[in-house]
Amino acid sequence: MVLPLTAKIASNGHLEIGGCDVVELTERFGTPLFIYDEATIRARCRDYVQAFTATGAETEIIYAGKAFMALAVCRIINEEGLGLDVMSGGEIYTALRAGFPPSRLMFHGNNKAADELELALGTGVGRIVVDSFDELELLNKMAGELGKKPRIMLRLTPGIMPSTHAYVQTGQQDSKFGFGIQDGSATEATKQALALPNLELIGFHAHIGSQIFALHSYDKAIEILMAFIKSTRDATGFEVAELDAGGGLGIKYKAHDEPSTIEAFAETVVGSVRDGVAKHGLKMPKILVEPGRSIIGNAAVTAYRVGTIKEIKGIRTYVSVDGGMSDNLRPMLYNAVYDALLANKADDPASAKVTVAGKHCESGDILIEEAIIPSPEVGDILVTPATGAYGYVMANNYNRVPRPAVVLVKDGEARVIARRETYEDLVRLEEG
Ligand code: LLP
Secondary structure, three states, rough: OOOOOEEOOOOOOEEEEOOHHHHHHHHOOOOOEEEEHHHHHHHHHHHHHHHHHOOOOOOOEEEEEEHOHHHHHHHHHHHHHOEEEOHHHHHHHHHHHHOOHHHHHEOOOOOOOOOHHHHHHHHOOEEEEEEHHHOOOOOOHHHHOOOOOEEEEEEOOOOOOOOOHHHHHHOOOOOOOOOEEOOHHHHHHHHHHHHHHOOEEEEEEOEEEEEOOOOOHHHHHHHHHHHHHHHHHHHHHHOEEEEEEOEEEEOOOOOOOOOOHHHHHHHHHHHHHHHHHHHHOOOOOEEEEEHHHHHHHEEEEEEEEEEEEEEEEOOEEEEEEOOOOOOHHHHHHOOOOOOOEEHHOOOOOOOOOEEOOOOOOOOOOOEEEEEEEOOOOOOEEEEOOOOOOEEEEHHOHHHHHOOOOEEEEEEEEEEEOOOOOHHHHHHHOOOO
């Protein structure tokens, strides 16, 4: 699935999502427009809960808010009963504003500021994932002063490199994140955490990377973690109550992509933990996972309007749309590839090979190097599927382009969950 679950082609040849005609949505709300399908978000949450519940292990699914966070999304995640992974004061604030129970928040980050930790301690965030020796010390001191005893996990780097883009690999030893297992930091951190009076160590966390297709990377990481847990238990007597295997399951961006299924991910993660438990004679921990992209990525599309078409004979045709690197940085940052379709000609044969360019003042502002779409015309509505994760949240105002609006569609109704920025918004922080 690349398009949201409810996507179909209506009898007038228009793309429809959540019972809404995408062309009509762009007329009502303008372009570029992020269109999120509520049914897909909920279905993916349920797929995760079901797949992990089916393993028979004690598990908890924690949505990684960094993939896409908005008040409305926090409410959906809460209604679906998932936890929420937050990684900044801003994400904690958003979750709390949405009425998300602080006890189901999990706070991450390699450089949490004192005021962010204070917010977490003050509001009773359920778990804090400690990333460094400095943070252990600071958090213990702050917790003592505030009379709190937060539940913490330690973020570990198992020292493996899953095959994905280098910018989204996080499990290798040379990483800014976490305590290395190989160099002994993880053992030292565990000993320190156990000795600190104001912290309650409940377990370990590892997130090895993102957009991962091959599940054997998880097997490997968990095998290393389980061996670490055994040696730590032998050295300190510490029994791990919770083990968090992170997020990272890949999704389809293009029709031919073949990511693993959520079921296979669940079986791999739980199976590997069970193997480690049996091999080392450990107590079975509660297993947590933190999917972001695989819940929200395929739930949205971005709709743009085609403004200009430039054909360079014998070379290529540039189809320029009214957004670009300000609403989707992924092609430029990670060489990410996307498909495209025309919402107003959704069942026309795709016969033209074009390059989809953004409107920004940079040659590199190319959304799709090679898209096969029906013969394009100025005014067409060009849609890029699978923009639900790490799209809007990484949007910016380069060239003073206002950020797009975001709508949530369901059963024929569309609701703006983030309004389009105005020119006035662009200068609201400025003085003089
Ligand atoms: N847990 C932790 C600690 C993470 O750092 C991340 C993602 C996740 C969970 C969720 O990973 P997911 O299931 O979404 O792959 N901007 C990049 C992705 C950065 C991922 C950052 N951490 C992109 O657009 O590909």
